[in-house]
Amino acid sequence: MTDAYKDLQQGERGAWTSIIAYIVLAGAKLTIGYVFFSEALLADGLNNSTDIVSSIAVLIGLRISQKPPDEDHPYGHFRAETLAALIASFIMMAVGLQVLYQAVTKLITNEVETPSMIAAWTALVCSVIIYGVYRYNLKLAKRVNSQAVMAAAQDNRSDALVGMGAFVGIIGTRLGLPWLDVVAAIVVGLIICRTAWMIFRGTAYSLSDGFDESELEQFKETINTIPGVERLKDIRARLLGNQVLVDVIVQVDNDLNVTESHDITERIERKMLENHNIEHVHIHIEPIRINKRLKEKQV
Known part of the structure; x- marks a missing residue:
């Protein structure tokens, strides 16, 4: 087996790490966000739910990339992982727009409730966990030179920032600024959209044979x-x-x-x-x- 295929197998570890982490974090955020009235935490949990789908797409792309060359693909199937990263960017953009729509609607209608401090600590702990996943995937992506794993790492990093934003928003709400939690959700949506655009731009450039x-x-x-x-x-x-x-x-x-x-x-x-x-x-x-x-x- 060549080094390229070995690298792809190692890249699968990053995808599996993200999938497991997102399943745990999405469950915790959605449950606590719903019970303790945190719009920002719910938005973050919804984001993590779609991150599961994105990570599965990355995993499938890495698996397909390991198929040997055939008559239709004489250079192999390596481009499948780039397509997986592109699909992940579409999913992230859809979620980001949905989060923005829901947050702006609640801000206009003034449907805001004060979340519990439990929601704040949940956001902070989850942010630290996903930042650790980001550091692992970033190191792995550089070692195996994988666009798909790098896309997963960028998603992990944005999720860590999103978690910190949710924490700040909840703390602000507890201090008497009830609209700050919804504003944090809006920031979450913007970060998701920005990350999705960056991944899309990089993968589209690669698929159109652009080169540095x-x-x-x-x-x-x-x-x-x-x-x-x-x-x-x-x-x-x-x-x-x-x-x-x-x-x-x-x-x-x-x-x-x-x-x-x-x-x-x-x-x-x-x-x-x-x-x-x-x-x-x-x-x-x-x-x-x-x-x-x-x-x-x-x-």
């Missing part, structure tokens, strides 16, 4: 330093899940034979793997006539 220009420049520098490469004519890269695919056209001395030209391609592949951990490099060699006298003078 600064990273592409680093690839160019690496290839240009390889002996035998006279000129880097063209280079393109795109993301396929947690994999980077690179297409390169290099020009070499037309006096080189097939074996010597092939050696250059192997050097490029080896260097890209060593410097950038890129396994998939498609290289096209073009011969070019070299003015050897001019080259000797330059040396």
Whole structure:
């Protein structure tokens, strides 16, 4: 099994961690928020309920990504995890808009009740727990280079902030500002929508074959330093899940034979793997006539 598939298996741990944490937290928040009249805690619990669905989508995407290449998918199914992150962003945006609608409606109609301090402490404890999940998933996402796990980590972080906002809102309400709990719910909705947009923007950029220009420049520098490469004519890269695919056209001395030209391609592949951990490099060699006298003078 290649390292890419091993990374995907490790990424599943992050999805399972999120699923278990969200099941526990959603149950606690929805129950206590309903019993002790906290709109912000109810909004946060509803958010965690949909986070369960999002985490399951991430888990399914990671599972599909592990399928080996076939006739329809010669590069494998790695892009499934990107699609999972995209689906998660849609679910999060829908929930964020729903939370905003409910909170604004209650604020306009002045249907506000003073929540208990139990709701406040629940929000705080849950915020600390989900922040721990965020730190775990963030570290895991960086190690396995997974967009889906990174999306889950960003969701975890927004949930930790949401929990703190709910805590502040409830405390403010207890201090004689009953509208502050609903305002906290509005802030919750805005944070959910913002996180959903950020995940959507990143995954849409990847799915449309967008690639970071600064990273592409680093690839160019690496290839240009390889002996035998006279000129880097063209280079393109795109993301396929947690994999980077690179297409390169290099020009070499037309006096080189097939074996010597092939050696250059192997050097490029080896260097890209060593410097950038890129396994998939498609290289096209073009011969070019070299003015050897001019080259000797330059040396």
